[in-house]
Amino acid sequence: VPHIGGPVLPAPATVLIGGLPAASLGQMCLCTGIPDSIITGSMTVLINNKPAARLGDSTAHGGIIVSGMPSVLIGG
Incomplete structure (x- = not known):
């Protein structure tokens, strides 16, 4: 089943x-298949x-977080 990513719920x-x-x-993300998570x-x-979670972090289905607050940097 192809996975098409969507927003973090x-x-x-x-x-x-x-x-x-x-x-x-662990937060859930929208996906066309089964539920996805960070x-x-x-x-x-x-x-x-x-x-x-930060820009560039991964989801279980191979997605990557691509949007966030550009003025906030979270390290580590």
């Missing part, structure tokens, strides 16, 4: 970056005790 807005909910490891993240910045 909204999470509870306990942490906001640029007024939008922050994404983290599988990489920062090892030094946690959001609700999970690694923060």
Whole structure:
């Protein structure tokens, strides 16, 4: 089944970056096949005790996060 990536699905807005909910490891993403999820993240910045997701982090279906808040850099 081909996978066509989509947006990261909204999470509870306990942490906001640029007024939008922050994404983290394990968060679900839209996909045309079975549900997808974020599988990489920062090892030094946690959001609700999970690694923060950043531009360039990966999803289980081979996708990559390609949008975010350009004025915020998360290391690690």
